[in-house]
Amino acid sequence: MTPNNVQEECIRVPKVYDWVFDAISTDTGIALSEDCEAAVAAAVAAGRTPLDVTCEVPDVGGFFPLDQPQDPNALCTVSSRIERRVINGQELAIVKVIFTIRPLINIFDSEGTLLCSFRPTISESRRLVVCAPEPFTSDNVFCRIIALSCDTNFIETGVPDLGLQVMLDICFEIQVEADVKLEVLAKFCFPRPNDIVIPPSAVCPEFEFPAQCDFFPRDNCDCQAFVDTDPLSPPGVAITFSAILFPTDLDAGSFTTELNAEICDNCNLTGSTIEWIVEDLLVPTGTADQSFTFTATEIGMPTCTTIPGVATTMVVTGSGTVAFADPGVADRPVLFTMTLVENAALLDSYAFVLTDLAAAPLITFAGAGVAFVPDEDLVVQDCLTFPNIIG
Template sequence: MGSKHHNHNRDTERVCILTRKIYDWITRQIDVDLTFTNNSNLPVKFKCHGQTERTLEELCNFLDQFDDVSVNCFLSDKFGHPIETGFQENHQVSVTEIGQRQPVTVTLPNGDQVTLQRVKTLVRGFIGVEILDDMNRVVCETKHPIPFVTTQTFLLCAPEGTDLNVHVSLAECDATLICESDIHQLDISLTLCLEVQTEADVKLEIEARHCHPREEILEEIVLCPTEKFPPQCPEVFPAH
């Protein structure tokens, strides 16, 4: 009988590690649209050159002194500071799981059926707004950031024992201020890209090898040039 050959490197060994396993991972774009008029209760006040404008009409009256203004909005923390987005584990947007996870049987494109969990969440965050003059100088800004909230439901592989981890990989915001004689309105449109993962700590047995530091690469400083002539372009001249 032939013997089985194992091509194991002599430097490797079987080890047991504790690591974070991803059970499911999806990306979702969500849109949050907010509209405020003088007829609605404004959850925001604007600071303009040391004074506070409490209504959109007051804000528009203050801005009459400027030839041209633009409106900028951004995802912010609860203090109104702009926040960075990316794939790092950030929690600038609060995502809270609400209710119980419900099993749902779905049919895959290949015809197979699989049981997933319906996960309902409450997504909350803040938006900052600033108004700039034609020299891009901030003349007004929100005294306190504007809160927003939305509910999102996901179908995920989320068995009992897994944790929900959500962070924002991209945020884009657009705002428009309408100052007319018969209407004063602020429209805000926020788009968020959510990275949604279900995770759990697991113990895995793997074939591994101990790591060692690499050799340091030192920058070689050359003060005296070795090339006496600039390089040619032989494909062009004098070949042709």
């Protein structure tokens, strides 16, 4: 029996150099045709108001299939002109996509009688920065409408005119592709041979594919976390302040701390959020209201460590803003370190250190060593990445 073993093979496939999702909204005034304007005027004169206008758009099909043809009434076209600039130290491409949408507009009188139907042409464009290195052209850039919705705004009485406006919401994707050759493990294909080798008449130059831009695909997170707690008073833990903020600290039992955070949802750092709220329980009897809210504005890639059967710890750093309840204390830009602890047997916990931009501590909450968060309110999980799969 002849074996069909797996071995190295070279295949030609489309490579994705960049892939962008975006959305655009339009609000366009629409002029009626003479026939439609006359039909509307006749309905208004006969008292058949209020009028009703509907707007219908083609079914663009959604994300799948990937190669579905465009509807002629909902087109996304890439301009042949590509502008190239050096942005963030690398040469990138600026492309313009043009949307041409022809929705079906129906106008009805108060009796439900169709007065007229027509398809206005609505055009809109958007410029985007993509990775499309030389010698790519617009033939390497593909635009596809993913979702399309339509709404109308008009004067129901038709007086002094219909004043028709059509609103479109367009969700689309831009993908930059080029055919490449990859070495893969595969089984034999048959047949061949014709084993006569014809010597080359000339020496070909060394072939190189354009380099992939370093911002796509995005790095995958090693771990992810979700936190949504009620205001809690951790036992035996104080919040210490720098003297430039408050002369005293918040002792255990004198404050509540609430944390709302979502880090690396779907194992992707984009869209991560952190909000930490501390309320001073001694106000108004205290000398100052030491309540504050911290909101992260930039969040770095988290790191996670796991001790099997004991705990999983996530550490996140970045920057943000602290807003104080006391009007005498100015809001401050800060750097932060947040620690989340998912305990196996005990309740969970978290900790914060907020510093100024020179890394001098401003606010410290060392709560990571005290179990005080219900298990369902704080979850830290591992993300399955390519290095996990290939060992």
